[in-house]
Amino acid sequence: MxxxxxxxxxxxxxxxxxxxxxxxxxxxxxxxxxxxxxxxxxxxxxxxxxxxxxxxxxxxxxxxxxxxxxxxxxxxxxxxxxxxxxxxxxxxxxxxxxxxVNHTSIQHPWFQQARSDKHSKYHDYYVWSENPPKTKPEQIIFSGVEDSLWEYDKQADAYYLHHFYKEQPDLNIANxxxxxxxxxxxxxxxxxxxxxxxxxxxxxxxxxxxxxxxxxxxxxxxxxxxxxxxxxxxxxxxxxxxxxxxxxxxxxxxxxxxxxxxxxxxxxYMFLALARKDSxxxxxxxxxxxxxxxxxxxxxxxxxxxxxxxxxISDSERQEIFQAFAPEKNMQxxxxxxxxxxxxxxxxxxxxxxxxxxxxxxxxxxxxxxxxxxxxxxxxxxxxxxxxxxxxxxxxxxxxxxxxxxxxxxxxxxxxxxxxxxxxxxxxxxxxxxxxxxxxxxxxxxxxxKQCPEFGCGKWQILETDQPCVFAHCCESEGESAIALHNLGDYSCTVTLKSDEYNHLIDIFGDSQYEPLDINLPSIPIKAYGYRWFRVK
CATH class of the missing domain: 3.20.20.80 (Glycosidases)
Incomplete structure (x- = not known):
């Protein structure tokens, strides 16, 4: 381990x-x-x-x-x-x-030697072209800052590849x-x-x-x-x-x-779920x-x-998140x-x-x-x-x-x-x-x-509930199981797990002090934006 x-x-x-x-x-x-x-x-x-x-x-x-x-x-x-x-x-x-190691600084000694001498071994440390292909808009990482993946270097009399800023020439990993x-x-x-x-x-x-x-x-x-x-x-x-x-x-x-x-x-998907308040x-x-x-x-x-x-995610889904969490342009x-x-x-x-x-x-x-x-x-x-x-x-x-x-x-x-x-x-x-x-x-x-290693190394499964706002899942490892319920909605509700395997649950963490669960009642109350973690006994 x-x-x-x-x-x-x-x-x-x-x-x-x-x-x-x-x-x-x-x-x-x-x-x-x-x-x-x-x-x-x-x-x-x-x-x-x-x-x-x-x-x-x-x-x-x-x-x-x-x-x-x-x-x-x-x-x-x-x-x-x-x-x-x-x-x-x-x-x-x-x-x-x-x-x-995708790229170096343009000031790295490797690049300085590469641009000054085409016969230097360092020239092939980078990706060069005399006639580079046209850059497609979707290839630009820093849209609005850079407009091409290729930058002309006067000293080398060639274009070098850079996926990020032009001050970051790409290394030739094939070398x-x-x-x-x-x-x-x-x-x-x-x-x-x-x-x-x-x-x-x-x-x-x-x-x-x-x-x-x-x-x-x-x-x-x-x-x-x-x-x-x-x-x-x-x-x-x-x-x-x-x-x-x-x-x-x-x-x-x-x-x-x-x-x-x-x-x-x-x-x-998590931020989209938070924006929609939907599990x-x-x-x-x-x-x-x-x-x-x-x-x-x-x-x-x-x-x-x-x-x-x-x-x-899709353009429409992205707009949902923008509207909920970054409605102003300077937040994007x-x-x-x-x-x-x-x-x-x-x-x-x-x-x-x-x-x-x-x-x-x-x-x-x-x-x-x-x-x-x-x-x-x-x-x-x-x-x-x-x-x-x-x-x-x-x-x-x-x-x-x-x-x-x-x-x-x-x-x-x-x-x-x-x-x-x-x-x-x-x-x-x-x-x-x-x-x-x-x-x-x-x-x-x-x-x-730290007391719930199941979340880190266990086999997980989604638990069905009768509440569309509640996200429920279980993780199991070495015979131990932990369950987490999260209410993404802005209203309190009572949740029923659609499985009889998890009737005896022991609270270990939550957003507030809830009444102990009745072993004979499969319903679990949870507050608006609430969360509850359980051990399965």
């Missing part, structure tokens, strides 16, 4: 740059993160996923990497990283890092030398103690666009997995792949490729997921560092997503916020929290693009929310100052003093979730 540790882990995602500043320069760093490990340990986090912390011009939040073997000097040193890893291990917290470089990168960080990697932009990594005489790039996922396992048997690789259901098996293979995959499809939509989302190998696992999430991407991005955090989307309604996270923690798979979700942070829509949901962590009601002692005008990202989500209203310190706060509720649900 040690190799399957990820099935019942509690994941937490953060950007070192915006988490905690230790030296007063306005930029979060590894020393600051190390000092906040007790916060994460106390919350119940068992695995940290770190966004890129490598040297970078920061054209794309650090995803334009200049050096894969170092730490951005603003964030600390390799020594600081090693000390952080030691302290995290002491607290039983594993660490995963981003593997950003064996590039794959060897990637193995070296993974080996370096594994040697420093990481427990695996999150593959950024996985669909584009295995896309042969612009590559002639291309081998089957999908096999590279298997090769990566074999390399990682050979260096550390319990290390994992999980992929960012926002793809349709029929393409998902590519990333799991026969259990010999990625162990985990972000559950983008179910995430989009059938969420059930449809679960049913749409393909079967995956036993070693495979879904990583479920409410929000992450990018926009809430809605491109796997790229024509397909929402650039907001959850609490403002739900108008700060605590019971709906709790309901959403209760769904998250009980869905089949592993839950992921993003920094600030434990206190209900909001967004700053005055910031450009995705930066609206990347404001600094709010630790206290002190200057800059306790993130930094620097002057506010030099912070790496602004702190939310005004309104109901400003740091004086929403912060860790104040909430820890309030027994009814969201952070204490989060600690509670994480503790209960």
């Amino acid at each position: 040690q190799k399957l540790w990820y099935k019942n882990a509690i994941f937490y995602s953060l950007d070192v740059e915006t988490f905690m500043d230790s030296d007063g320069d306005g930029i979060g760093d590894f020393q600051g993160l190390t000092k906040r490990l007790d916060h994460l340990s106390g919350l119940g986090i068992t695995c940290l996923w770190l966004l890129p912390f490598y040297p970078s011009p920061n054209r794309d939040n650090g995803y334009d990497v200049m050096d894969y073997y170092n730490v951005d000097p603003r964030l600390g040193t390799l020594g600081d990283f090693v000390e952080f890893m030691h302290q995290a291990s002491d607290r039983g917290i594993r660490v995963l890092v981003d593997l950003v 064996p030398a590039v794959r060897e470089e990637i193995y070296k990168i993974m080996g370096f960080w594994l040697q420093l103690g990481v427990s695996g990697f999150r593959i950024d932009a996985a669909p584009f990594l295995i896309n042969p666009l612009g590559i002639s005489d291309c081998p089957d790039l999908q096999t590279f996922l298997k090769d990566m997995r074999e390399f990682i396992t050979s260096r550390r048997g319990d290390a994992i690789v999980f992929a960012e792949a926002n793809v349709s259901s029929e393409k998902i098996p590519v990333y799991f293979g026969n259990g010999d490729r990625c162990q985990m995959l972000f559950n983008f499809l179910l995430n989009q 059938q939509t969420l059930l449809d989302g679960l049913k749409s997921l393909p079967d995956i190998p036993n070693i495979g696992q879904w990583l479920n999430f409410v929000r992450h560092h990018d926009e809430l991407n809605l491109d796997l 991005i790229f024509g397909r997503g929402v650039r907001r955090r959850l609490p403002p989307m739900l108008r700060g309604e605590r019971r709906r916020i709790e309901l959403t996270y209760s769904v998250l923690f009980s869905l089949p798979g592993t839950p992921l929290l993003r920094y600030g979700e434990e206190i209900g942070m909001g967004e700053d829509l005055s910031l450009e693009g995705r930066n609206s949901v990347r404001t600094v962590m709010q630790w206290s009601n002190a200057l800059n929310g306790g993130f930094s002692t620097a002057s506010s005008d030099v912070l790496t990202r602004p702190v939310i100052k005004e309104g109901e989500y400003g740091y004086k209203q929403v912060n860790v310190t104040d909430q820890q003093r309030d027994p009814n706060s969201l952070i204490n509720w989060m600690e509670h649900i994480i503790r209960i979730r």
Whole structure:
């Protein structure tokens, strides 16, 4: 089971740059993160996923990497990283890092040599064309920002491929030398103690666009997995792949490729279900997921560092979500997503916020929290693009929310100052003093979730009820069963499970204190936006 540790882990995602500043320069760093490990340990986090912390011009939040073997000097040193890893291990917290190898920064030494000398070995590290094909509108990732996948480079007198910003030229994964470089990168960080990697932009990594005489790039996922396992048997690789259901098996293979995959499809159905206040939509989302190998696992999430991407559902369904949660144009991005955090989307309604996270923690798979979700942070829509949901962590009601002692005008990202989500209203310190706060509720649900491993590794089934607003499912593992009921509707009701297998249920978690169930009565009361978890005896 040690190799399957990820099935019942509690994941937490953060950007070192915006988490905690230790030296007063306005930029979060590894020393600051190390000092906040007790916060994460106390919350119940068992695995940290770190966004890129490598040297970078920061054209794309650090995803334009200049050096894969170092730490951005603003964030600390390799020594600081090693000390952080030691302290995290002491607290039983594993660490995963981003593997950003679909592209590099245009300032990476590889690209600088590639553009200056066509005979250099580094020229073939990238994808070039003298007469590139015309880009189709649907191929553009950053719609409204970029208008082509190809950028002319005067120095090289050729066009290079870039799926993202033009400052991020794509690597030529078909080149064996590039794959060897990637193995070296993974080996370096594994040697420093990481427990695996999150593959950024996985669909584009295995896309042969612009590559002639291309081998089957999908096999590279298997090769990566074999390399990682050979260096550390319990290390994992999980992929960012926002793809349709029929393409998902590519990333799991026969259990010999990625162990985990972000559950983008179910995430989009979940928000559609919340907008409709209807359980059938969420059930449809679960049913749409393909079967995956036993070693495979879904990583479920409410929000992450990018926009809430809605491109796997229909245009009309996307408009339903926009109307419910992002009705104004500046709340939307790229024509397909929402650039907001959850609490403002739900108008700060605590019971709906709790309901959403209760769904998250009980869905089949592993839950992921993003920094600030434990206190209900909001967004700053005055910031450009995705930066609206990347404001600094709010630790206290002190200057800059306790993130930094620097002057506010030099912070790496602004702190939310005004309104109901400003740091004086929403912060860790104040909430820890309030027994009814969201952070204490989060600690509670994480503790209960750890006591219900069935949700992480059990076989799940949907339970039929007589209430269309109630989503009910059961997970079973090694003879133990856990059931979760969620009322997505805005009215209280009494639920009857259409099965006589689950008459004797024991409450273990819920939105309020309900009367004990009568074993002879199969009906279960549940409040508006309520949730109840049960053990089956």
